[in-house]
Amino acid sequence: MGIRGTRASSRTDAEELELYRAFVRSLTDVCDAAARGDLEARSHLDPAIEAVPELRTLHDAANRMLDVADAFVRESSAALTSAAEGRFHRRLLERGLLGAYRSSATAINSARAAMQETAGRVIEAQTSRLRMADEFESVVLAMSEQVATASTEMSASASGLGTAAAAASTEVGTAQQTIASLTQSSAEIREIIAMIDAVAAQTRLLALNATIEAARAGEAGKGFAVVASEVKDLADQTGRATERVTAQVEQIRQAADAVASGMGTVGTTVGEMNALVDGITAAVDGSSSLSPGADDTTGLSQMAEKLRSEATGFLAEMRR
Amino acid sequence: MLDTRPAPPPARGAHRTIRPTGVERTFAADELIVSKTDPRGVITYANDVFLRVSGYAARDVMGQPHNLIRHPEMPRAVFQLLWDTLAQGQELFAYINNLASDGAHYWVLAHVTPSHGPDGRLIGYHSNRRKPSPRAVDRIRPLYDQLLAEERRHPTAKAAVAASSRLLAETIEQRGGSYEELVWSVISSEER
Numbered sequence: 001m002g003i004r005g006t007r008a009s010s011r012t013d014a015e016e017l018e019l020y021r022a023f024v025r026s027l028t029d030v031c032d033a034a035a036r037g038d039l040e041a042r043s044h045l046d047p048a049i050e051a052v053p054e055l056r057t058l059h060d061a062a063n064r065m066l067d068v069a070d071a072f073v074r075e076s077s078a079a080l081t082s083a084a085e086g087r088f089h090r091r092l093l094e095r096g097l098l099g100a101y102r103s104s105a106t107a108i109n110s111a112r113a114a115m116q117e118t119a120g121r122v123i124e125a126q127t128s129r130l131r132m133a134d135e136f137e138s139v140v141l142a143m144s145e146q147v148a149t150a151s152t153e154m155s156a157s158a159s160g161l162g163t164a165a166a167a168a169s170t171e172v173g174t175a176q177q178t179i180a181s182l183t184q185s186s187a188e189i190r191e192i193i194a195m196i197d198a199v200a201a202q203t204r205l206l207a208l209n210a211t212i213e214a215a216r217a218g219e220a221g222k223g224f225a226v227v228a229s230e231v232k233d234l235a236d237q238t239g240r241a242t243e244r245v246t247a248q249v250e251q252i253r254q255a256a257d258a259v260a261s262g263m264g265t266v267g268t269t270v271g272e273m274n275a276l277v278d279g280i281t282a283a284v285d286g287s288s289s290l291s292p293g294a295d296d297t298t299g300l301s302q303m304a305e306k307l308r309s310e311a312t313g314f315l316a317e318m319r320r
Numbered sequence: 321m322l323d324t325r326p327a328p329p330p331a332r333g334a335h336r337t338i339r340p341t342g343v344e345r346t347f348a349a350d351e352l353i354v355s356k357t358d359p360r361g362v363i364t365y366a367n368d369v370f371l372r373v374s375g376y377a378a379r380d381v382m383g384q385p386h387n388l389i390r391h392p393e394m395p396r397a398v399f400q401l402l403w404d405t406l407a408q409g410q411e412l413f414a415y416i417n418n419l420a421s422d423g424a425h426y427w428v429l430a431h432v433t434p435s436h437g438p439d440g441r442l443i444g445y446h447s448n449r450r451k452p453s454p455r456a457v458d459r460i461r462p463l464y465d466q467l468l469a470e471e472r473r474h475p476t477a478k479a480a481v482a483a484s485s486r487l488l489a490e491t492i493e494q495r496g497g498s499y500e501e502l503v504w505s506v507i508s509s510e511e512r
Contacts, residue, residue, distance in 0.1 A: 038438075040356070040435060040437075040443070042356075042365050044365075045378055047379075050378075060367075060368040063367055063368070064367065064368070067352055067354040067367050067448065068352065070354075070446065070448075071352055071354070071431075071448045074411075074431075074433050074446065074448075075431060078411050078433070087500070089500075089501055089504040089505070089508065090500070090504060091504075091507070091508070093429075093431075093450060093507070093511070095349055095350075095450045095451070095511065096349070096350060096351065096352045096448070096450045096451075098350055
């Protein structure tokens with residue numbers, strides 16, 4: 001009441017009308033600036049206007065309107081910028097914002113929450129992809145490691161087997177030579193026995209002639225007849241002995257034949273084994289390991305290496 | 321003690337010697353305290369809520385440095401961080417205790433941003449403050465007390481602000497985030 005009374009007494013109506021008009025002009029400028037998007041614009045008080053309560057209230061109300069618009073624009077754009085940069089903890093504070101500003105803030109916060117959820121899912125998918133890549137890598141590495149180890153072992157075994165087979169081949173050859181010389185010896189023994197047989201037969205014939213001649217000599221040939229009989233017995237014994245030796249030699253020959261045929265089978269088997277070992281070597285080390293320069297067939301160890309490098313490339317792609 | 325009445329008019333020219341009275345003043349949750357400064361921090365605008373809560377008349381604050389309402393119990397490191405952040409063109413949220421002209425104090429949750437002209441040039445700073453929740457203030461106060469204690473161990477303002485800024489940086493690092501994340505963890509859990 002006091003201020004109103006002072007105002008009434010200190011100003012004429014014309015002066016007060018001029019004050020109102022001046023304020024309306026200045027507030028119009030502020031509103032125009034704000035309409036153009038200049039949210040820095042504010043109504044400024046001069047002391048004469050401060051003394052008019054209605055104008056003071058209008059001044060405050062206009063500035064409050066601009067303050068809240070200014071605050072909303074600053075904070076909402078900052079909140080959205082933060083969300084776009086993945087800083088989702090930065091909300092738009094709804095406190096202090098009323099009506100449409102608050103509903104808009106709520107809507108922006110919901111959009112921000114949806115963005116956060118989407119970003120979370122993307123991160124989750126990325127994480128699970130990386131985890132899958134890790135698992136895949138460990139499996140592939142373990143597998144190729146095992147294959148490499150197995151192929152190294154197989155290669156060593158094949159090589160050992162090849163050496164053993166070669167040694168066996170040599171042994172079989174030596175044994176076959178031994179048997180051949182045994183067969184040869186048997187044949188020579190048979191020849192000698194035939195000679196002894198012939199000598200024994202001749203001796204028996206001589207003994208028979210001597211007996212006849214001793215009988216013709218009468219008493220004087222009796223002693224000689226005894227000798228001739230002894231000689232005949234010896235020839236008979238020799239004949240029996242050569243028969244037994246012949247039978248023995250025949251048995252030895254048959255046994256040697258059986259061994260020779262067995263050795264032939266062993267030789268064939270060892271030869272086949274060599275082919276199998278070559279096959280294993282080719283599978284493990286590749287065909288070029290056997291005949292350099294030939295069309296290469298990829299070996300197991302190369303395949304393990306290739307698998308590893310393919311998997312590494314794939315994983316690099318997967319982890320991008 | 322809470323005092324929601326407007327502050328009494330201040331004695332002119334006496335702001336430099338205001339002694340805190342320990343009386344806490346507050347304002348409504350749907351109100352915004354707004355002020356603007358030029359690039360040097362000189363006040364160019366203060367809204368009606370600012371004037372009512374701080375107890376100053378418009379003519380008392382216009383053209384004055386913004387630290388007019390600085391409370392002596394606010395650590396300097398917080399203002400250092402504020403100006404460093406603004407210098408990078410970034411916004412900053414901070415809990416700040418302000419001193420009214422009559423020695424009362426009022427806590428705010430301040431949002432400070434640089435203002436740019438149509439040509440993109442910096443023309444000043446803008447700050448709007450909301451009423452903070454008392455629990456948020458309780459969460460932030462121990463950190464401020466620690467920073468303030470550190471500052472009081474140093475004889476010069478420069479050494480004090482350097483030491484407490486270091487302590488603030490260490491504290492933030494220990495909690496494994498940025499100052500922004502620290503403030504937002506308080507806002508998110510206490511300002512609902």
